Amino acid sequence: MKRILLDTHALLWWLADDQNLGVKAREIIADPRNQIFVSAASTWEISIKRALGKLEAPEDMDSLVEDEGFLPLPISLYHGDQAGLLPEHHKDPFDRMLIAQAQxxxxxxxxxxxKFPPYKVRLINASS
Incomplete structure (x- = not known):
């Protein structure tokens, strides 16, 4: 069993059946033995970008995540502390939160x- 956190683009690619999501990544996400997590940071990022007109995405992410059998990952105070302590390899606050949560x-x-590899976090290429 693998415990996987989807980056926001990987989540959106999965939901849209986008061909940018690679075969290996699809197999891992589809495998019922794996636990697939979606961070509150991703749904927050999606809602902000959708409201700004920068992204077309479904509105009821909570239901979609549940329907897919994915697990919601709330943001804890500890996650917030850890995100703030990360080195400045990456400035995107949503991605920094995902990295902190994964760690x-x-x-x-x-x-x-x-920009993720410099952090001490395990990665799977979404395009492979």
Whole structure:
């Protein structure tokens, strides 16, 4: 069993059946033995970008995440502290939160973000 955290783009690619999401990543997400987590940071990022007109995405992410059988990952005070302590390799606050959550909870992140590798976090390339 793998414990996986989806980066926001990987979540959106999965929901849209986007071909940018690679075969290996799809197999991992689809495997019922794996626990797939979606962070509150991702749904927050999606709602902000949707409201600004920068992104077209479904509105009821809570229901969609539940329907997919994914597990919600709330943001804790500890996660907030850890995100603030991360080195400045990446300035995006949503991504920094995902990294902090993955480190704190022992999760592997499915992402294509090229700024994630300098952090001590396990990664799976979303395009592979």
């Amino acid at each position: 704190a909870e022992g999760l592997t992140i499915i992402t294509c973000d090229e």
